[in-house]
Amino acid sequence: MxxxxxxxxxxxxxxxxxxxxxxxxxxxxxxxxxxxxxxxxxxxxxxxxxxxxxxxxxxxxxxxxxxxxxxxxxxxxxxxNRVKTTSMGQVFSLPINLHTINQFFGKTMRPDEARAFIEQQADTSIEDPQTFEEQAMRFVGKELYEAFFKGYTQKQWGCHPSELPASILKRLPVRFNYNDNYFFHRxxxxxxxxxxxxxxxxxxxxxxxxxxxxxxxxxxxxxxxxxxxxxxxxxxxxxxxGRLGYRTLDFERFTYQGDYQGCAVMNYGEEEVPYTRITEHKHFSPWEEHDGSVCYREYSRECGEEDIPYYPIxxxxxxxxxxxxxxxxxxxxxxxxxxxxxxxxxxxxxxxxxxxxxxxxxxxxxxxxxxxxxxxxxxx
Incomplete structure (x- = not known):
């Protein structure tokens, strides 16, 4: 055929x-x-x-x-993939893990202590989270939500997290150990x-x-x-x-002589920073050595007719x-x-x-x- x-x-x-x-x-x-x-x-x-x-x-x-x-x-x-995020003048590890929790709250908790502490921070009155915001508030509490999720999500999706479904934040966004591998897969x-x-x-x-x-x-x-x-x-x-809705991405490319940020992905969770993250591409090939570096500042916005569609809304x-x-x-x-x-x-x-x-x-x-x-x- x-x-x-x-x-x-x-x-x-x-x-x-x-x-x-x-x-x-x-x-x-x-x-x-x-x-x-x-x-x-x-x-x-x-x-x-x-x-x-x-x-x-x-x-x-x-x-x-x-x-x-x-x-x-x-x-x-x-x-x-080991992702970092800049928030409130500090650099933290993502996904939220025991190091992130201890650093953020200025503590030295063990896993069981951190688990109990986060449960105290969480809004347990939310029994069935329906929105992204409710999901985050239920599992990590207001402070971690506002530091790491609220601004980033608003920039990424162009709307308040209370308008997004809980399904976008599928898994419990916190680990009670020092594992900073962004993915779970074998x-x-x-x-x-x-x-x-x-x-x-x-x-x-x-x-x-x-x-x-x-x-x-x-x-x-x-x-x-x-x-x-x-x-x-x-x-x-x-x-x-009619047109189905998408988010698109704009990339602001720049080069640097040396190592610009020391990692492949640096998120920026604060709404005041217009881009969502900076990616430094030589770190995606750690087996190679390069003096120069290529970085992209990444901006998310609504997809227009001539744009490349990335994320279905x-x-x-x-x-x-x-x-x-x-x-x-x-x-x-x-x-x-x-x-x-x-x-x-x-x-x-x-x-x-x-x-x-x-x-x-x-x-x-x-x-x-x-x-x-x-x-x-x-x-x-």
């Missing part, structure tokens, strides 16, 4: 590789002039630092098959030569043709047996029902519009919507790859059983 996959990020690269491996012809197109989507990495010409062009991505997963899959195509180096690392080389490796198959700087037109549906679409769901329908208004687009998608033949934009969900890289593998396998089963493929293998 002959397939078109729209978007050269992880979703379509993985699906395309699985289809190509099953003997089908695959054409992957992307409107940009590079593969790997927002995970695109490249060497900075001034410093030779490997930069994450659209903001940093750290690979972390508990999914052994996904970990083994990406390691087929590149070498991963050990990397532990497998963590960075591709030695960057994410773009990883995606190029996935796409390196004789049955795959890649066409960059190429825009998808719906008339292309007639040229292929099936299309996998990883672009914006509302964009596929030319936004005829998924509040009440957007969910209602999403339901209408999902219904239109289900009535469209020969198209399956995939990935972060195609399903309007925030997805980590490992989840994106897992869903792509499952989608490809599900689709091949539909072909084998001569059944029509659904518009969504994962619910939007």
């Amino acid at each position: 002959n397939f078109c996959l729209v978007g050269a990020g992880f979703s379509c690269a993985v699906i395309g590789r699985e289809l190509a491996g099953a003997g089908h012809r695959v054409t992957i197109i992307d409107v940009r002039d590079h593969v790997a989507g927002n995970c695109h990495t490249e060497r900075d010409t001034e410093t030779n630092v490997m930069t994450h062009v659209y903001g940093p991505h750290i690979f972390h997963t508990d999914d052994q098959e996904v970990w083994e899959y990406v390691n087929r195509f590149t070498t991963f180096k050990s990397y532990v 497998f963590q690392g960075m591709p030695e030569h960057g994410y773009t080389k990883l995606v190029e490796g996935i796409l390196d198959h004789p049955n795959i043709t890649v066409k960059l700087s190429t825009r998808f037109e719906r008339s292309m549906l007639d040229e292929y047996d099936h299309v996998f679409f990883s672009g914006p769901l509302d964009g596929f329908f030319d936004y005829e029902l 998924r509040l009440v208004k957007e969910k209602a519009l999403l339901a209408d687009y999902v219904e239109k998608a289900r009535q469209t033949d020969k198209v399956t919507f995939v990935g972060r934009l195609g399903t309007y969900r925030y997805l980590d890289m490992d989840v994106t790859i897992r869903e792509a593998l499952d989608t490809a396998r599900g689709f091949l089963k539909c072909v084998e059983e001569k059944k029509p493929a659904p518009a969504f293998f994962v619910e939007a």
Whole structure:
């Protein structure tokens, strides 16, 4: 069969590789002039630092098959994400851990003592947190919430934390030990030569043709047996029902001779500081040595028509519009919507790859059983 996959990020690269491996012809197109989507990495010409062009991505997963899959195509180096935050004239460790608690409150508590202390700080009158603010107040109390969550969240999402659902703050945002590894997962690392080389490796198959700087037109549906679409769901329908809401990011790049901040990620939790964080990209490749440094100040704002969409907002208004687009998608033949934009969900890289593998396998089963493929293998 002959397939078109729209978007050269992880979703379509993985699906395309699985289809190509099953003997089908695959054409992957992307409107940009590079593969790997927002995970695109490249060497900075001034410093030779490997930069994450659209903001940093750290690979972390508990999914052994996904970990083994990406390691087929590149070498991963050990990397532990240790995030710091500047607040009230001090630098603290994130996520909130025993060191953060003791430093913030000027104490030397043991884990059990800290657990009891934080429970005293918490607002236990909130039995069923409904908003982000209630979730934070219930689990860490007012002081830690205001120091580390309130301002950062307001800048990131452009609204007060009381307007955001509790689900955004999914896990208990505190650890009662000195573990400052930002992630919990078994497998963590960075591709030695960057994410773009990883995606190029996935796409390196004789049955795959890649066409960059190429825009998808719906008339292309007639040229292929099936299309996998990883672009914006509302964009596929030319936004005829309205635009789904996203946050976008602006990056202010600057260079520095030496080590600018001593860590990869420094958050700024105070609302008065206009940016959310500064990332120093040479620290994402600690096995390399560079005299110069490349840093990005990161600003979050509402996504405009010409901007790159990063984070789906998924509040009440957007969910209602999403339901209408999902219904239109289900009535469209020969198209399956995939990935972060195609399903309007925030997805980590490992989840994106897992869903792509499952989608490809599900689709091949539909072909084998001569059944029509659904518009969504994962619910939007």
